[in-house]
Amino acid sequence: MMKISHNKALHWTVIPLRSIASGELGRWEIKNMKLIQFVLCLLLLSNTGCLAQSPERISVTNSSDRIEIFGVSMLPPQESGWQYEKLSPAKIEFAKGHNKEASFIVYISLSKLPSFESKEEFMTYLSEQRQRNTGNPRFENILNTEEFSEEKETPSMRFHTKYKDKDSPHLPKGEPYYITDEYGIFCRHPKAWGVSVNIVCSQRTIPNRERLDWKSLADEFIKNVEFIDFPTE
Numbered sequence: 001m002m003k004i005s006h007n008k009a010l011h012w013t014v015i016p017l018r019s020i021a022s023g024e025l026g027r028w029e030i031k032n033m034k035l036i037q038f039v040l041c042l043l044l045l046s047n048t049g050c051l052a053q054s055p056e057r058i059s060v061t062n063s064s065d066r067i068e069i070f071g072v073s074m075l076p077p078q079e080s081g082w083q084y085e086k087l088s089p090a091k092i093e094f095a096k097g098h099n100k101e102a103s104f105i106v107y108i109s110l111s112k113l114p115s116f117e118s119k120e121e122f123m124t125y126l127s128e129q130r131q132r133n134t135g136n137p138r139f140e141n142i143l144n145t146e147e148f149s150e151e152k153e154t155p156s157m158r159f160h161t162k163y164k165d166k167d168s169p170h171l172p173k174g175e176p177y178y179i180t181d182e183y184g185i186f187c188r189h190p191k192a193w194g195v196s197v198n199i200v201c202s203q204r205t206i207p208n209r210e211r212l213d214w215k216s217l218a219d220e221f222i223k224n225v226e227f228i229d230f231p232t233e
Helices: 034-048 118-132 214-224
Strands: 001-005 067-069 073-074 082-087 091-096 104-113 139-149 156-165 178-190 193-204
Touching: 067 091, 073 104, 104 214, 118 139, 118 156, 178 214, 193 214
Parallel strands: none
Antiparallel strands: 001 139, 067 073, 082 091, 091 104, 104 193, 139 156, 156 178, 178 193
16 A cells, blocks of 8 residues: 655654554554553653653764664664764654754654554554645655555554755755655554554755665664563563
8 A cells, every 4th residue: 555645745743642542453452451551651751751861962883782762672874973862761863964964864753553443544544644734835745655564563654755845944055945855664563552663764955965875774774673572660
């Protein structure tokens, strides 16, 4: 199932926090409701700032060392020059090349996810959460594709979004716009079906400065993400 849309101003946003039911895609049973409730409580505290961590950007010195947040283990992007910071126990951000011409961001965040009766309902919900047509002429969509995926052995949405940002305050003088190019995947956590794991790899550049290998980097990063048990106390 693939959805392709054009000519809408998109700005990617993480799924907002909402109340969650105990079901999941295909009416499969959640077997450990105490764990689910505990995890959702942690997410609520994390997203409201009660468990927020003081941001501290750390240079990646060994790309083979795994890094963890709630329920997720990952390898950093597999090249030199990256830094990361844990913005909360449920969100981590990797960054490289922060300047006015090009910047590269890779991040993972967790959020709540409701129950669904079908794959189509699952896809529709995630698509609606992603597509925010604000009517702001600053953004001009180039493309947006969405596809159901089980590459992480859990129901997921793969997406690729590309758009122009024509009025950023950081845009260098004389440049017409930034191009934002994002590859990502939203996954239902296999150990906590009420949790969405949101993985986004985003590059923002002036025209003709885009990394041609960005999809390869994103695919490798997503492949290296693993789902792990949540803390229980």
